[in-house]
Structures are given as C-alpha cells and as structure tokens.
Amino acid sequence: QKEVEQNSGPLSVPEGAIASLNCTYSDRVSQSFFWYRQYSGKSPELIMSIYSNGDKEDGRFTAQLNKASQYVSLLIRDSQPSDSATYLCAVTSRTNAGKSTFGDGTTLTVKP
Amino acid sequence: EADIYQTPRYLVIGTGKKITLECSQTMGHDKMYWYQQDPGMELHLIHYSYGVNSTEKGDLSSESTVSRIRTEHFPLTLESARPSHTSQYLCASSEGGGSNYGYTFGSGTRLTVV
Numbered sequence: 001q002k003e004v005e006q007n008s009g010p011l012s013v014p015e016g017a018i019a020s021l022n023c024t025y026s027d028r029v030s031q032s033f034f035w036y037r038q039y040s041g042k043s044p045e046l047i048m049s050i051y052s053n054g055d056k057e058d059g060r061f062t063a064q065l066n067k068a069s070q071y072v073s074l075l076i077r078d079s080q081p082s083d084s085a086t087y088l089c090a091v092t093s094r095t096n097a098g099k100s101t102f103g104d105g106t107t108l109t110v111k112p
Numbered sequence: 113e114a115d116i117y118q119t120p121r122y123l124v125i126g127t128g129k130k131i132t133l134e135c136s137q138t139m140g141h142d143k144m145y146w147y148q149q150d151p152g153m154e155l156h157l158i159h160y161s162y163g164v165n166s167t168e169k170g171d172l173s174s175e176s177t178v179s180r181i182r183t184e185h186f187p188l189t190l191e192s193a194r195p196s197h198t199s200q201y202l203c204a205s206s207e208g209g210g211s212n213y214g215y216t217f218g219s220g221t222r223l224t225v226v
Contacts, residue, residue: 031212032212032214034215036214041151042219042220043202043217043218043219043220044155044202044215044217045217046214046215049212049214051212088155090214092212097162098143099145099157099160100214100215102154102155103154104153104154105154
C-alpha cells in the first residue's frame, strides 16, 4: 500500500461543475496536508494547506480533512478550463522527518 | 515572481559529461529538496538538506551528489551523465521549524543526455 494514494484519473468534468479530488494516507500521525496544482510541463504550485479536521475554503477551492478516516479531499467549485491540470496530494509527518510524501496525482480536465 | 531559481532551464549534453544543475532561493528557507520527475509520472525525492552542511539521500537511488555550503544555494552534480539520467529535475524549498510548511518549487531543469 502506498503511503499517499489518490483516486485514479483522469477525471473529466464540464465547465461550471464541482470537481472532487480525493486522497488517503497511511501514516496516522500525519500532521500537515497540502494540495499542489501542476500544469503540463510546469512545476507544482502549492494551492491549499490544511492541518485540522474540517473544511478550509479559499475562493473556489475547499480542502476537507478527516484524520479519523485518514482522508483529505479538494473540491473545486465552478470548475474552469484553466483548472485543467494534475493535482498532487502531499502529506507531512514527524515520522518522515518533516518531509512531504506526494501522491501520484490526479489529472483533471474541465471541458468547456 | 519566482523566489527559487533553477538554471539551466533546458540542457542537452553528451554521455559521460559532468554537469551541475543550479538551484538558488531568496526566501531564507532552511529546507531544500531535489526531485526527479518524468513526464506524467510521480515525483521522486533524490536529495534533501535541512541546513548548511546538511545533506541526505532521498528515496530514489541516484548517482548524483549535492552540496549545501550556503543557505540559499543547493546545486546538484552528475559526475558522468548517462541517457538514463534524462528527466526533469525540480528543486524545492520550505521553511524550517516543523512540518507545517508546504514547498515552493523552482521552474525545473529538463535534462536530455544523448
């Protein structure tokens, strides 16, 4: 089992819809959770971070964390074609000396 | 505006050559990382540093070496390039003092060894 698993893609949604990206992790003492966006041919860009159970909203993006279920998700409301990218989930834990462990990524395509 | 800089952006080099990929950051971050990523594939950690004179190998076996003589500078060197080293190399940094900080990535160096 991988330490960080993301739902296999690719994921395709119509413009204006809600895109839901999911991530599970295996280390129960994980502390910090991040979502990165990576456009094709570009480097990853940090878009959300979450540390406590519940929801965290930033514009059209909402991160949700459930530590009991070891689950973190990213919702993108009113999806735009410019949201088409690969989204990477990353988890940081003291047991990994504070380094982030990245998932394989989920590729999202938003169709006009 | 990039606060972490990688040079060169693209590099094509012959087999057996020695190369150094440069990475510098202006944010004063203690932690720096090198990742290797093939197109459409996952990130692989090859080296990291938690401060000056501190370097560690990552999860992916690599024939490269790194140094951290100054906080802002974390170069990666390949003593003898091979076609198997063809990949994108990404440098990243984060603040120290715990695990609550995400990474800032540079633009990457796309290396082709012919």
